[in-house]
Amino acid sequence: MKNNSLKEIAQRLNAAESVLLFPHVNLDGDALGSAAALCKALRKKGKNAWILLEDDIPANLRFMDKGYCTWDFDIIQNPDVCVCVDCGDTGRFEKRADKFGTAKETVCIDHHMTTEFFCDYNYVDAQEAATGQIIFELLKELEADWDCEMGEAIFAAITTDTGDFQYSNTQKKSHLITAELYDLGVDFNKVSVELYENVRMEKILLKNRSMDTMKIIGGGLGAIVYVTQDMLKETGASMDESEGLAQDLRSIAGVEYSAVVKEYEPEKARVSLRAKRRGDVSEIARRLGGGGHTKAAGCTIYAPIDVAVKAVEEELTVAIEELD
Numbered sequence: 001m002k003n004n005s006l007k008e009i010a011q012r013l014n015a016a017e018s019v020l021l022f023p024h025v026n027l028d029g030d031a032l033g034s035a036a037a038l039c040k041a042l043r044k045k046g047k048n049a050w051i052l053l054e055d056d057i058p059a060n061l062r063f064m065d066k067g068y069c070t071w072d073f074d075i076i077q078n079p080d081v082c083v084c085v086d087c088g089d090t091g092r093f094e095k096r097a098d099k100f101g102t103a104k105e106t107v108c109i110d111h112h113m114t115t116e117f118f119c120d121y122n123y124v125d126a127q128e129a130a131t132g133q134i135i136f137e138l139l140k141e142l143e144a145d146w147d148c149e150m151g152e153a154i155f156a157a158i159t160t161d162t163g164d165f166q167y168s169n170t171q172k173k174s175h176l177i178t179a180e181l182y183d184l185g186v187d188f189n190k191v192s193v194e195l196y197e198n199v200r201m202e203k204i205l206l207k208n209r210s211m212d213t214m215k216i217i218g219g220g221l222g223a224i225v226y227v228t229q230d231m232l233k234e235t236g237a238s239m240d241e242s243e244g245l246a247q248d249l250r251s252i253a254g255v256e257y258s259a260v261v262k263e264y265e266p267e268k269a270r271v272s273l274r275a276k277r278r279g280d281v282s283e284i285a286r287r288l289g290g291g292g293h294t295k296a297a298g299c300t301i302y303a304p305i306d307v308a309v310k311a312v313e314e315e316l317t318v319a320i321e322e323l324d
Helices: 006-015 029-044 059-064 090-100 131-141 148-161 172-183 188-196 201-211 229-235 245-250 281-287 305-321
Strands: 018-023 048-052 081-085 105-110 121-124 215-217 222-227 257-265 268-275 296-301
Touching: 006 081, 006 105, 006 121, 006 131, 018 029, 018 090, 029 048, 029 059, 029 081, 029 131, 029 148, 059 148, 059 188, 081 090, 105 131, 131 148, 131 172, 148 172, 148 188, 172 188, 201 222, 201 229, 201 245, 215 305, 222 245, 222 305, 245 257, 245 268, 257 305, 268 281, 268 305, 281 296, 281 305, 296 305
Parallel strands: 018 048, 018 081, 081 105, 105 121, 222 257
Antiparallel strands: 215 222, 257 268, 268 296
């Protein structure tokens, strides 16, 4: 696999009149922040640009949608370019996959090491802490007219994917980009409050309910919880408000691996996997049909929730036994 250059991708975007952006399902800060910054830059260049979604925007990320997001598949009939952002295959946006294929040209911009090139133009760098860092460089190639709004979106992308600059994927580059955003006048405190201190009571109730299911395995090296549709009904929370549970489990002293298994349908569960220092969850996710990073990965298991939990527990147990 060989990346196209960001200059080549910028040339294709500059030549386009209409662009649809495709972040992955279960939006996180990196996916939406990257897409929002790029969408704003393209609109400022006179492009007809939209972020096409198939699910809801989590409450703490909605501040980044300044009229960029749409659920209307016909908002652009035949886009010149479709760009998948922070995802490397159509399985991460299944309901929009056919629409993605209607573009004259397709582009993939991602930082997941399990990504395989599938677009006309691809830029994938697993060394980048966040896709937002790649978008930052792309916007320079586009000679974008920067503003605070774009800077806020890039900051949100980087801070969320680096765990507020605490995760092991944080780079010197992450801080240097943030320093440049500071010069744009970005209010980091305002963004951080939106991201981390804007929690609904229902999310706290869901966290408490799901933690009742916690199971410690491998002599304290692994922790698993699950979230069911019944829990959502009991608490009034939405599934996106289960985000953060895997990190909470990983913070437990002695835990190296954490997993959250989420019931989306009677026979469809999505799994969030995290590792602290010694583990590699990308390999666990790969064995379960997914992928991701060394310390953060995920997968979808098409089975009832109890079967999915058992499968994850078995894989975590094997991984724990293989720890040095």
